Amino acid sequence: MSVALILAAYYLQPLGVWFVLITISSFAQYEFYTMVNMAGVPVFRLIGILCGGAMITATFCTIGPTSEEIARAYRWEQLVMVGILIVIFLRQFPQKFNDKPIATIGCTLLGIWYVPFLFNYFTRLVYVWNSAALSQEISDTGRMLVFYLVLVVKMTDTGAYTVGRLIGKHKLIPRISPAKTWEGFFGGILFAVVASCVFALITHYKIGELNFPLSQAVILGAVLALSGTAGDLFESLLKRSAGAKDSGNALPGMGGLLDVLDSLLFGAPVLYVYVRLVLV
Numbered sequence: 001m002s003v004a005l006i007l008a009a010y011y012l013q014p015l016g017v018w019f020v021l022i023t024i025s026s027f028a029q030y031e032f033y034t035m036v037n038m039a040g041v042p043v044f045r046l047i048g049i050l051c052g053g054a055m056i057t058a059t060f061c062t063i064g065p066t067s068e069e070i071a072r073a074y075r076w077e078q079l080v081m082v083g084i085l086i087v088i089f090l091r092q093f094p095q096k097f098n099d100k101p102i103a104t105i106g107c108t109l110l111g112i113w114y115v116p117f118l119f120n121y122f123t124r125l126v127y128v129w130n131s132a133a134l135s136q137e138i139s140d141t142g143r144m145l146v147f148y149l150v151l152v153v154k155m156t157d158t159g160a161y162t163v164g165r166l167i168g169k170h171k172l173i174p175r176i177s178p179a180k181t182w183e184g185f186f187g188g189i190l191f192a193v194v195a196s197c198v199f200a201l202i203t204h205y206k207i208g209e210l211n212f213p214l215s216q217a218v219i220l221g222a223v224l225a226l227s228g229t230a231g232d233l234f235e236s237l238l239k240r241s242a243g244a245k246d247s248g249n250a251l252p253g254m255g256g257l258l259d260v261l262d263s264l265l266f267g268a269p270v271l272y273v274y275v276r277l278v279l280v
Contacts (some may be wrong), residue, residue, distance in 0.1 A: 014127075017138065018060050021123060022053050028247075028257040029115040035242035036107045042098055043108045044091050051084040052116030059123045070128065077120075084112060114265070115258075121268035122146065125275075129208070141208025145271065148199055148207060152221055153228040153267045155195035156188040160229070163187025177236040189225040196221025210279045220274055224267050231266030235259070 012020065026049050033045045058080045063073040088108055092101050126142035164184025172180040200217035235258055239247065246255030 014138070017126065018057070021056055021060070021119070024257065024261070025052055025056060025116045025119045028119070028261050029111050031247040031256045031258045032111045032115055032238070033107075035238055035244050035247060036111070038242040038244055041100060041103045041107050043104055043111065044088060047087060047091055048108045048111045051080070051087065052112050055080045055084070055112070055116050056120050056123055059120050060127065063124060063127045065129050073124075085109070118265040118269055119261070121272045124272050125149070125268060128272075139208060141210060144203070144208045145275065148196075149224070149264065149267055149271050151199060152192050152196050152224045153263045156192040156225040156228045157232070157263060158188075159191025160184040160188030162191075173233065176233055176240065180233070180236075185229060188229060189222055192225035192228075193218055193221035196224075207275075207279070210275065212279065216279065220271070223270060223274065227266045227270040228263035231263040234266070235262035 029049050029052050030045065033043050033048060036043050055077060058076040059073050062076045063069060088105055092098075092105055095101060095104070098104055125145045126138055129139040129141045160180070161184065164179070164181045164187065168181030168183040170182040171178065172182055172185050196217040197214060200212050200214055203212070205212050205214065205217075235247065239245070247258035
């Protein structure tokens with residue numbers, strides 16, 4: 001799935017990237033709603049997925065590099081969110097035999113906020129450097145940001161697993177994820193920082209048009225490692241609440257899409273905010 005995101009950013013035309021974003025988000029959101037159902041909470045699955053797709057589409061069609069275009073994208077996203085609230089509230093009215101209306105509304109909205117809302121930051125990372133997503137080629141900056149994010153976050157997962165298996169003894173948060181250890185946690189941060197620094201060296205301290213000095217590579221590598229770990233733990237909490245080992249079986253040997261995306265969902269908005277506040 002991480003490879004699909006990279007390939008989409010590098011080789012597909014804008015509408016192809018939009019299709020990949022919508023497809024991945026929809027399937028991951030479906031897995032979330034399936035876990036919620038396993039926990040005994042009914043949700044408005046189809047409406048939630050359609051609303052999530054509308055949010056990504058609104059950003060895709062309006063985002064751009066200028067302050068006006070960025071503000072316009074946020075305005076459209078806010079309008080979509082208001083519409084989502086109204087639609088879900090209205091959908092609850094005819095539910096005669098649902099004895100958990102608050103849980104239904106809350107979990108349907110959580111599915112939107114957790115998956116497409118966070119995943120939509122990939123749209124921003126890719127297209128905030130273009131004047132119009134529908135007509136412009138993807139910039140090198142957008143491509144490299146997606147590649148960098150996937151590299152660092154997945155190296156965090158690799159480092160945590162490797163170090164944890166080798167020397168892990170002290171449990172991190174056993175009630176949420178019994179397999180994770182403090183040794184693996186710090187190993188993941190180390191792997192992420194090293195990967196970030198190597199990326200900076202290979203690209204001559206640039207991410208597309210952005211300057212990326214070694215000091216920022218160290219800081220951002222550690223920050224993404226922390227955010228990715230938080231995303232992994234959050235999904236582990238969801239799975240334990242639902243009594244599920246994996247979020248799904250879409251990827252044989254790896255579980256579901258959410259099992260791959262969990263750390264990236266938290267990493268994408270962190271990277272976007274960091275880039276906009278620090279690197280631009």
